[in-house]
Amino acid sequence: MSNASKVVVVTSGKGGVGKTTTSANISTGIALQGKKTVAIDFDVGLRNLDLVMGCERRVVYDFVNVIRNEAKLQQALIRDKRVENLYVLPASQTRDKDALDPEGVGRVIEELKQMGFEYIICDSPAGIEKGAQMAMYFADEAIVVTNPEVSSVRDSDRVLGLLAAKTSRAELGGPAIRTHLLLTRYSPMMVKRGEMLSVGDVLELLGIPLLGVIPESKAVLQSSNKGAPAILDETTDVAQAYLDVVFRYLGQERQHRFIEDEKRSFFGRLFG
Amino acid sequence: MAFFDYFRKAPKTAALAKDRLSIIVARERTGSRSGGASYLPQLQQELLAVIARYETIDIGNVTVNLDKSGGTEVLELNIVLPDAPPPPAPRTTHPALA
Numbered sequence: 570m571s572n573a574s575k576v577v578v579v580t581s582g583k584g585g586v587g588k589t590t591t592s593a594n595i596s597t598g599i600a601l602q603g604k605k606t607v608a609i610d611f612d613v614g615l616r617n618l619d620l621v622m623g624c625e626r627r628v629v630y631d632f633v634n635v636i637r638n639e640a641k642l643q644q645a646l647i648r649d650k651r652v653e654n655l656y657v658l659p660a661s662q663t664r665d666k667d668a669l670d671p672e673g674v675g676r677v678i679e680e681l682k683q684m685g686f687e688y689i690i691c692d693s694p695a696g697i698e699k700g701a702q703m704a705m706y707f708a709d710e711a712i713v714v715t716n717p718e719v720s721s722v723r724d725s726d727r728v729l730g731l732l733a734a735k736t737s738r739a740e741l742g743g744p745a746i747r748t749h750l751l752l753t754r755y756s757p758m759m760v761k762r763g764e765m766l767s768v769g770d771v772l773e774l775l776g777i778p779l780l781g782v783i784p785e786s787k788a789v790l791q792s793s794n795k796g797a798p799a800i801l802d803e804t805t806d807v808a809q810a811y812l813d814v815v816f817r818y819l820g821q822e823r824q825h826r827f828i829e830d831e832k833r834s835f836f837g838r839l840f841g
Numbered sequence: 842m843a844f845f846d847y848f849r850k851a852p853k854t855a856a857l858a859k860d861r862l863s864i865i866v867a868r869e870r871t872g873s874r875s876g877g878a879s880y881l882p883q884l885q886q887e888l889l890a891v892i893a894r895y896e897t898i899d900i901g902n903v904t905v906n907l908d909k910s911g912g913t914e915v916l917e918l919n920i921v922l923p924d925a926p927p928p929p930a931p932r933t934t935h936p937a938l939a
């Protein structure tokens with residue numbers, strides 16, 4: 570069982586690009602497909618995954634408690650109330666990122682594998698310091714979340730460098746971490762006007778395969794207001810985009826959407 | 842003012858962003874992702890030390906770059922030498938001997 574589990578880090582370097590949103594939606598989406606999934610919040614000191622996933626009031630013990638042997642893993646894991654097979658391991662709000670160490674993190678991940686978790690999603694904090702490096706250290710795969718914006722692309726490139734050098738696989742000489750690009754907050758209309766980097770531009774600059782494009786949408790804020798990942802309401806474009814990403818990630822062919830500007834009428838453009 | 846925007850020529854800031862990123866990303870990659878080029882800062886220091894023994898140079902006028910194009914790597918060392926050698930110090934005679 571344990572060798573069937575995959576450790577996936579959701580990372581970006583830059584903050585505010587959608588790591589936590591992506592972690593919440595992808596872990597929810599994978600669990601909806603019947604896979605036993607856990608999302609771990611590595612943002613010790615600034616935990617937010619619990620809030621975005623709507624389980625903030627059920628946090629008793631956290632990741633750091635487990636690492637310090639102050640609580641059992643089963644006590645800290647929060648079972649999602651909406652989706653079967655979905656669990657959250659919240660970060661500590663009162664400690665700092667130094668509370669994480671490779672031995673402790675490795676032990677917890679190994680225990681999760683033994684418990685039969687098929688997907689272990691690690692929500693990385695922003696930056697390239699210790700917290701981010703701990704989140705990526707045991708990863709088999711990485712989802713690099715990027716906005717079509719200069720600082721985000723540059724930071725993603727730095728993170729790709731770290732993934733290739735400062736991870737367990739890199740240090741032990743294992744196969745390289747599989748990296749996927751997830752382009753978020755994309756506006757096809759701005760791209761068409763030449764005001765935003767296109768998905769092609771970003772792919773060319775970063776040189777990693779595209780997992781998906783998430784359009785800029787009000788639905789993201791509304792879902793975090795509610796504490797219910799957007800993917801649960803299939804009527805929104807964001808939910809559709811994340812569902813595509815999940816299916817694609819699990820090996821199904823899905824054509825990329827939300828890349829082209831939808832047709833707008835002449836009057837729409839005049840008065841839009 | 843969508844009405845006027847429709848007739849205005851769109852500014853292509855995205856192309857500018859891409860150009861700027863291509864340069865910065867290529868520069869930052871040398872030494873991290875390409876591997877092997879991590880000695881570059883030290884190489885620059887040592888080269889400078891050698892050259893400084895023979896020439897008065899300004900550190901701001903020295904650039905070391907590692908560029909990759911296709912399968913070849915080009916190490917580029919660019920040193921701007923001073924325009925003219927400093928004039929020899931005028932030999933003055935001690936007033937007491939004059």
